[in-house]
Amino acid sequence: MSEPHGKKSLGERFVSWVNGDGETKDRTLFVMECRMPRPPCRREEEHRKLEKRRVKKFLGWYPLAAGLICVALVAILVSVVLAMPLFGHPDNPTNNEVPTYYLEHTEEDTGAVNAVTGMILTYRGFDTLGESCVLFMAVTSVMILLWQDVKNTDEHDLQKLAREEEIKRKNPDVVLQYAAKVLTPFIFLFALYILFYGEESPGGGFSGGTVLGGGLILYSCAFGFGRIHTFFNSRIFNFLRLCGLLLYAGLYGYYTFTGANGLGDPLVSAFGGLSLPIDFAVGMVVASTVYGFYAMFTRGEL
Amino acid sequence: MLNALLENRFAVIAVILFGIGFVNVMMQFNLLKKVVGFNIMDSAVFLFLASLGYVGGRGAPIVTEGVVDASLYINPIPSGLVLTGIVVSVSVTAFSLALIVRIYKKYGTIELDELLERVKKEED
Numbered sequence: 001m002s003e004p005h006g007k008k009s010l011g012e013r014f015v016s017w018v019n020g021d022g023e024t025k026d027r028t029l030f031v032m033e034c035r036m037p038r039p040p041c042r043r044e045e046e047h048r049k050l051e052k053r054r055v056k057k058f059l060g061w062y063p064l065a066a067g068l069i070c071v072a073l074v075a076i077l078v079s080v081v082l083a084m085p086l087f088g089h090p091d092n093p094t095n096n097e098v099p100t101y102y103l104e105h106t107e108e109d110t111g112a113v114n115a116v117t118g119m120i121l122t123y124r125g126f127d128t129l130g131e132s133c134v135l136f137m138a139v140t141s142v143m144i145l146l147w148q149d150v151k152n153t154d155e156h157d158l159q160k161l162a163r164e165e166e167i168k169r170k171n172p173d174v175v176l177q178y179a180a181k182v183l184t185p186f187i188f189l190f191a192l193y194i195l196f197y198g199e200e201s202p203g204g205g206f207s208g209g210t211v212l213g214g215g216l217i218l219y220s221c222a223f224g225f226g227r228i229h230t231f232f233n234s235r236i237f238n239f240l241r242l243c244g245l246l247l248y249a250g251l252y253g254y255y256t257f258t259g260a261n262g263l264g265d266p267l268v269s270a271f272g273g274l275s276l277p278i279d280f281a282v283g284m285v286v287a288s289t290v291y292g293f294y295a296m297f298t299r300g301e302l
Numbered sequence: 303m304l305n306a307l308l309e310n311r312f313a314v315i316a317v318i319l320f321g322i323g324f325v326n327v328m329m330q331f332n333l334l335k336k337v338v339g340f341n342i343m344d345s346a347v348f349l350f351l352a353s354l355g356y357v358g359g360r361g362a363p364i365v366t367e368g369v370v371d372a373s374l375y376i377n378p379i380p381s382g383l384v385l386t387g388i389v390v391s392v393s394v395t396a397f398s399l400a401l402i403v404r405i406y407k408k409y410g411t412i413e414l415d416e417l418l419e420r421v422k423k424e425e426d
Contacts, residue, residue, distance in 0.1 A: 055419075063329055066328035066329050067325070067329075069328070070324050071321075074320070077321075078307075078314065081307070081313045081314055081317060082303060087312060088357055088358035090358070090373070092354075094377055094379075099372065099379050100372040102378055102379070103365065103370075103378065104372050106365060107365055114363070114364045114365075115365060116363055116378045116382055124382060127382075127386060131385070131386055131389040131390075134389055135392075137393070138392070138393030138394075138396055141400070145397075145403070146404070201364065206389065293396050297399070297400070297403070
């Protein structure tokens with residue numbers, strides 16, 4: 001078995017290992033190599049019986065061990081809690097000079113009254129940029145896994161989808177449709193309110209974007225994907241999430257490379273602080289992400 | 303000791319929630335329930351972080367006009383960190399659910415023991 005592999009070079013072996021070639025995998029994985037060769041003549045039933053006994057044994061001690069590990073973990077954590085500083089005390093080590101600085105200088109540095117928004121969008125903007133990238137990557141990977149196209153859809157799936165559409169078209173949910181017709185504009189309005197008042201009140205890009213995505217989900221739930229495609233198709237979806245991310249990266253990059261002067265910068269002070277445009281960008285990314293998850297899991301396309 | 307536990311009640315509840323989620327992840331053989339366990343663990347961490355930022359008797363960190371005094375507001379940093387945590391938790395949940403959908407399409411089950419059996423049968 002080892003002769004044909006000896007001839008291959010390391011690069012070829014690696015390529016065939018990446019491609020999932022079975023035999024090469026046996027050589028590459030050390031554990032597999034060490035495994036004893038299987039006894040050649042074992043009857044099928046005997047093998048199955050042994051396997052069943054092994055699984056039963058495993059399932060016998062597994063819950064016990066898991067419970068023990070969990071109890072030990074909780075005990076350790078409780079002992080840590082006992083050594084923690086008291087809850088809500090002003091002299092706790094978490095309330096050091098950093099939050100004091102943020103609270104006292106947020107308004108003059110960033111133009112945002114809400115200290116949390118000012119903090120996450122300007123002082124710690126790279127953190128939030130990373131979050132937006134995480135959301136972007138999450139919806140991209142979900143699309144990679146669940147996108148239904150010609151290659152992974154067979155006749156059966158198509159017929160099933162068509163049947164479901166037919167049923168939905170013949171029996172429209174009147175209550176849901178009327179509720180959606182009344183509620184959707186208000187939900188969008190509320191989402192925009194949260195989005196744009198994030199610097200003065202609780203809210204901001206993440207919460208506003210989520211509400212916006214929720215409104216889109218309600219609309220497509222009630223009226224189907226055909227109706228929502230009139231104003232929100234996959235092209236607009238991709239445009240929104242890409243533009244949101246690029247807008248954020250561009251604005252924050254400009255802000256950082258010009259010295260992060262707070263409101264002293266002409267472009268930043270023209271916006272009245274960075275919070276508003278960045279909140280808008282984050283809201284675009286979050287709304288398209290939330291709606292993208294819904295569309296991917298229900299239908300597999302946008 | 304009881305007094306300390308009562309004082310840090312949010313941390314204690316967070317620990318208990320974390321334990322519940324951990325047991326869920328370890329003991330459930332259904333992959334969906336494992337994801338639910340992960341989410342319970344996430345909530346425990348958020349509760350713990352948010353409780354760290356609270357300071358007794360102070361208000362939300364929204365600076366009202368003219369009153370720039372840090373001793374009036376709670377700590378804004380843990381709130382921002384919880385936001386990061388929520389985003390990561392949502393992303394991980396969506397990704398694992400998508401993986402579970404694919405697993406179900408391929409093997410027809412999401413029970414871990416049946417799944418392992420089927421994978422093994424396919425390997426043989």
